[in-house]
Amino acid sequence: MQLELHDIQGTVLRNRPMPYFGSYVLFSIEDAEAARTLIARLAPQVTTAADWESPRENAWINIVFTWEGLRRIGIPEEILAGFPVEFKMGMAARNKILGDTGSSDPAYWDMPHGHNGFHVGLLVMAGNEQLKEEKLRIGHEAIEELRGITLLARLDVGVPPNLREHFGYTDGLSRPFIEGQGGEPLPGQGEPVKAGEFILGYENELGRIATGPGPETFWKNGTYISIRKIKQDVMSFRKFLAAQSDNADGRERVAAKMMGRWRSGCPLALSPEKDNPSLVADPLRNNDFSYYDNDVSGKITPLGCHIRRVNPRDGLKDGIVDARLHRLLRRGAAYGPMLPESAAEDDGFERGIVIAFINANPGRQFEFVQSQWVNDGDFISEGSRTDPIVGRRDIADDFAYPDKPVRKRIKGLPDFTATRGGEHTFLPGINALKWIVSQGWLQHK
Ligand code: HEM
Known part of the structure; x- marks a missing residue:
């Protein structure tokens, strides 16, 4: 079984550089046309999983959407309705199930989280600060003079050279081996996990093809990223x-x-x-x-x-x-x-x-x-x-x-x-980004 690496956004398979410098850049969408222009400008810059083992460039950009973001960009209701309930509701509305109560209640979350305020996000990752800034510049240039897209927040993140997180533990050591990713599992990775557990369009551990709503071009090679910001x-x-x-x-x-x-x-x-x-x-x-x-x-x-x-x-x-x-x-x-x-x-x-x-x-x-x-x-x-x-x-x-x-x-x-x-976000495949830009849903209807 072969994964369509050219159609999968890079973060799904690429191991991040270590140490690593990253940013989450969050936008709101007020105007669908402006959002499509933004995606059209950024789509050619999105890094795929194609050369994930030995990336040509030690930096990359990936794009995610919340359900509200897909709605605002104009994806029709019939498609939106077919998404999983968790994604449709958004993570803040799931707070009782997830234990986000007391001091973790969405009322205390940092803006723009918890208010359906964030619609499209860029995940930028790089092996050094300078490369990261270059990728961020691409993002800034893409929204320049666009009205109807607002830059809400940028959160800089990273992994220091000693790979320790704030409590002092080394992180980033264990990850599943995905069937079809190429190479062999490392000792302890266990049986390869079916690709459909992590990427739509492939068989999952239940023996079914993981799918999404709407035409195949929209969900194939996409996935969900559930993002948590946790204060320590x-x-x-x-x-x-x-x-x-x-x-x-x-x-x-x-x-x-x-x-x-x-x-x-x-x-x-x-x-x-x-x-x-x-x-x-x-x-x-x-x-x-x-x-x-x-x-x-x-x-x-x-x-x-x-x-x-x-x-x-x-x-x-x-x-x-x-x-x-x-x-x-x-x-x-x-x-x-x-x-x-x-x-x-x-x-x-x-x-x-x-x-x-x-x-x-x-x-x-x-x-x-x-x-x-x-x-x-x-x-x-x-x-x-x-x-x-x-x-x-x-x-x-x-x-x-x-x-x-x-x-x-x-x-x-x-x-x-x-x-x-x-936030529960959707990370579309590369063809899906093009489809969103080309208003493929009009033909779909
Ligand atoms: C402050 C919050 C957290 C910290 C500091 C933290 C830290 C760590 C560290 C140091 C490891 C061991 C390194 C490794 O196995 O790669 C680890 C593993 C892991 N963590 Fe967390 N974690 C946090 C929250 C969470 C949450 C909320 C989840 C899931 C809901 C989670 C899921 C995992 C998983 C799946 C592993 C891999 C375990 C394995 O495969 O053996 N972590 N975490």
């Missing part, structure tokens, strides 16, 4: 760890049990008792583990830790949930300045992570993982207990894991995170 309270995380032990080893052990990896990125599964940072740089080793054969009960990698919740791998094999139906392709990056290690108190700057979850079925994939695995513990027989890193705390605030000599239970986990924005 780094000082509260550090103070929490400090309170867990009077020595650095003890603190790092708690941090590792919460994540399922030492902060270096070394998996607990491969090095249960002490960190082994030397294996992290080796892609043949840093993700080479599963749970079923020697840790089904979570003695080494706790059942409730972050990575085991969000991707239980083979650990639920004997249960009723089929983990293959809930895979996510992630692109996470930090916003805001890093809090210096030496800081005694918070510096007042807002900081966090923006995660783009690529999935062909946002209800069965992102929303399921967020609501059932991050914000509930039933699937691992832990009642309503939630994810120790990013779970909501209003229903449960403790974390427990097997330890020696006795099981450890930490009560009163602080709220380390708060949602600050969220």
